Amino acid sequence: MDGPPGGRRAAGAFGGHPARSGRLTPMTTAKTTGPATFTDADGRHHRAEATVDLAALRANLAALRERTGGPAVMAVVKADAYGHGALPCALAALEAGASWLGTATPEEALALRAAGIGPDRARILCWLWTPGGPWEQALRAGVDISVGGRWALDELLAAVRTSGVPARVHLKADTGLGRGGCQPHDWPGLVAAARRAEAEGLLTVAGVWSHFAAADEPGHPSIQLQLDGFAAALAQAEAAGLRPEVRHLANSPATLLLPQSHYDLVRPGLAMYGLSPVPEVGGPADFGLRPVMSLTARLALVKEVPGGHGVSYGHHYTTPGSTTLGLVPLGYADGIPRHASNTGPVQIGGKWRTVAGRVAMDQFVVDLGGDAPAVGDEVLLFGSGERGEPTAEDWARACGTISYEIVTRIGARVPRRYVGTAQG
Template sequence: MTTAKTTGTPALTHGVRAEAAIDLAALRENLAALGARTDAALMAVVKADAYGHGALPCAREAVAAGVRWLGTATPEEALALRAAGIRPEQARILCWLWTPGGPWAQALRSHVDVSVSGRWALDELLAAVRETGVPGRVHLKADTGLGRNGCQPHDWPELVAAALRAQAEGLIEVVGLWSHFAAADEPGHPSVQVQLDGFASAVAHAEAQGVRPEVRHLANSPATLLLPQSHYDLVRPGLAMYGLSPVPDIGTPADFGLRPVMSLTARLALVKTVPGGHGVSYGHHYTTPGDTTLGLVPVGYADGIPRHASNTGPVQISGKWHTVAGRVAMDQFVVDLGGDTPPVGEEVLLFGSGERGEPTAEDWGRACGTLSYEIVTRIGSRVPRRYVGAGDGSGL
């Protein structure tokens, strides 16, 4: 990892075949824009390697910018942040995706907040508390309608009661009550109000029984942007933190004061002239319509370029848009340059902020029939990240 004290998206590093530039200045701006929308505290969600942007650099930048909560899915993600030096007094870290036999003891010793959705998880946590002597900080999660993780309403009273008994013994502290939306990105969807009401009911029951949480939290990125009534004490922006719109049919990143953080660039590995009727890539799902030039881009689905981008994915070369021609292969894909002859080594901008007219991650999502979330998150470890625009976070 390299970090430059500049802003914007720089030219591709000399000699590399592909690179993801991560603009930490944009990350800070996005956090500030999100913070201006709410009186609640921010949790910077850095799960899945910060949506492909790099968990540790992004977490450090967020903490340096004043964010005091970090969100992870797996305990391994949370433990890695603590091992890298992000201390409890700098930021609380919440981990919410546990499985039986998980590293409860390590999480306790590392002062990681844990989410509990059922009695099995509470029982395993309590066993680890007794083993380590370290009390647990617990967020009880209610299933208010997503139907994924979280405690169902008919089991909620029992879970709350069991947690309060453990709290009375000094084994845990219930510091959070939370849930997650199913369709906050679809304003007016009937499930939104059902979940708002369900969460209010779950919180009311828990507080009536004696729970005094530090934070109640429900809002994800779209709810942070569109549902102020869901903000409570803490909001959990994920995608929006990285400058992508979770509601592209309602507003672009710029409409919400956001700027995409990741730009993905490669270099042309070959440019050649071919005749009309020439098949391109596996299966010949593209055939040149006439004499043309083909450009070889040395990234493929092993690097996270969706195979579904075959014949659809957009790129910008020498200021012009071109489309993937034929199948995306494991390590490479081809574009039909339409007779243009850029030099070998010319930059191929797959996606970026759009400020230079290049495609965005949202353009790739639409081309592949998926979400911008998937496009950035799937960019693999074979593609080096270069961090630009760093603030004080690099020194944490």
């Protein structure tokens, strides 16, 4: 049901649209205040910003390294570092002791190399390839390449022969996720072909890897099946004569909960950004983590309205009585989920409020309950929770999704402000 209990779809604000009850809403005059301003140290105006605490990111990596002990760490910075900013987060992760960076697309990997992160500073693995991809550019940039099927190995070897640059390959086994990677019945053939190419000097099999389907669900039967499947894939690779530099399986939840999956390298993604990949087991603090991103905006309008007033598209929220409304200049074009309509939490003036009505493309409304904060006052959508504000996990629960999506979807027109950039 849309809207508050006992609520109804409203009449038009100025009496021109009949409500479902047949009554007309009286004409009203809204009390408004002036325009919001939000400028940074350089005098640039922002309606909102995402603050990214790189000191927290470094501390999270330190906590993860302490937890895992010996394995190397691949900092996963795909999808613009889960919305936090790939280059700043990659550099901070390397400062904190990560020696690998993980990317999905070739373009992400090449952008990091172009920004000056050379092979002498970090290995970069790229795993999401499609036919006709930029194989030669990746080879010349020293990017490690994931191969999960014969078509990819064939295209890569063609690029090696054309460029004269040998490849560093990570063979990916599908141990049960049913997504990318080579199925068990095709694995011996892929391994044999890679070994032949290695013997010819065309490539080095630098890694063998896989990915969990349900490591975030402790006790799920697929976990042990995948552990066994990965061990079998490794045994077949070694029997064929491959001696990979790194064997890796552990994503964030496995890094936290499954030490038997750590092998030579762990691949923290969400956990590095201070969010719990297993919220049913524990929050960030339970694992020594702190959320890295906070999202704030400034109220763009505050006004008084009468009871029965419709709010936003479709009037799926109507005011239960005389109240004040606040306009927040963020919408689904900025990554605020439309599913947050009537559910998304914010903090204004130290109080939690809820999105009232539909989230629109560029803005949403909150019912302030009669409070009258000033235009320009801070709206804290999510943060670490240390000030009592909502967290990304609170937004995930409100929207029926996961915290990964909440932070990753924050759009490019929301500027990022980086703090904690200097160590020490």
